[in-house]
Amino acid sequence: MYKILVMFMVFTVSSVSAMEKSGGHGSHNHESHNHESHNHSASESANGSDIAFPEKMFSEFISDLANVQIVIVDVNGMVCDFCARGIEKVLYTDDAVKKVRVSLELGKVLIAYVSSKKVDFEEIKNIFLSNGQNATGYIIKKI
Amino acid sequence: MGIFKHLIFAITLFMLSDLAESRPVSWAGGSTIMYRTNSMMSSYLFHYSPTYKYSIGAEYVNDKYFNNHFINLRSTYLLDRHNTKISQRNIYLTGGISTKTNQDFSYGIHGDWETRRIFSSFSVINKHTKEKNYTENEFQLGLAPYLGEYNDIHTWVMLKAKKNTINNDWEIYPFIKLFQGDYLIEVGSKNSHWDVHFIIRY
Numbered sequence: 478m479y480k481i482l483v484m485f486m487v488f489t490v491s492s493v494s495a496m497e498k499s500g501g502h503g504s505h506n507h508e509s510h511n512h513e514s515h516n517h518s519a520s521e522s523a524n525g526s527d528i529a530f531p532e533k534m535f536s537e538f539i540s541d542l543a544n545v546q547i548v549i550v551d552v553n554g555m556v557c558d559f560c561a562r563g564i565e566k567v568l569y570t571d572d573a574v575k576k577v578r579v580s581l582e583l584g585k586v587l588i589a590y591v592s593s594k595k596v597d598f599e600e601i602k603n604i605f606l607s608n609g610q611n612a613t614g615y616i617i618k619k620i
Numbered sequence: 621m622g623i624f625k626h627l628i629f630a631i632t633l634f635m636l637s638d639l640a641e642s643r644p645v646s647w648a649g650g651s652t653i654m655y656r657t658n659s660m661m662s663s664y665l666f667h668y669s670p671t672y673k674y675s676i677g678a679e680y681v682n683d684k685y686f687n688n689h690f691i692n693l694r695s696t697y698l699l700d701r702h703n704t705k706i707s708q709r710n711i712y713l714t715g716g717i718s719t720k721t722n723q724d725f726s727y728g729i730h731g732d733w734e735t736r737r738i739f740s741s742f743s744v745i746n747k748h749t750k751e752k753n754y755t756e757n758e759f760q761l762g763l764a765p766y767l768g769e770y771n772d773i774h775t776w777v778m779l780k781a782k783k784n785t786i787n788n789d790w791e792i793y794p795f796i797k798l799f800q801g802d803y804l805i806e807v808g809s810k811n812s813h814w815d816v817h818f819i820i821r822y
Binding site: 551553554556557558559560561562563564566567578579580581582584606607608609610611 | 645646647648649650671672698701703704705706707708734735736767768769770771772774799800801802804821
């Protein structure tokens, strides 16, 4: 039994090493660099974000919104619903936040801020860090 | 915080303990209520996380093995976390002390690594009681049969192996973990003993 557990631990540790070596950079979806057009954006700026959000999801997200700016945040460590839960809770404590959508599959969070909000990526990074995750990049779209 | 203060803080928390559990630290300002029952004990726990690095809480424990009831003051400290796009790995120090007698206390280490598809964890907890000192070891391995999105019901098929140095026998049994939103439940059974763990977060 002990041998089985040791083998399990070795397997786990080696899996961790292998996946973490490739994971941080290996999961890039190469649709990322095509800067998929969303047609809604009057303007767009990006900083370190690697993947554009799929058009259909984005359209659904903004369908009931107007005069907002959408910040699409890339997140590391958002691997389960239970651990992502705090992000939404903390973001909604800000009156400037109108809507939030989490995508576990893409490792991204969409945040709809009122258009008057001055988006500060350091503030966003701190919000994600307070939930134990790392925001690594973002795109801003004004609609 | 300097490394010395960091170390003192970690050791202090390490000296306070009990069972390792799923997600022992919440987000900054988050609170958690847990109920757990198994062949050895049942307990009700409340903990609060001032930051995502540690939690403090109190637990009412019904120790079935030693026929004892007491309240544990507990704390868990996130010693290290590594996030990637597809995984998260955590190492926690955990500790607890009984309010009944300072001869009852425990401390240990708990680690986990998970992706959206695979979960693995281990814990080693040393327990000191008036009657006996012993160690509990636990390993878990889990697989998600499907990848749920945010707000879906998430299902994990898990295998748990645990041993304490009182019985000195490994128990291995499957269990199911389900969670949606702020609620999580784990249910397993071994030799007609139910192992149930229920968590609410807010």
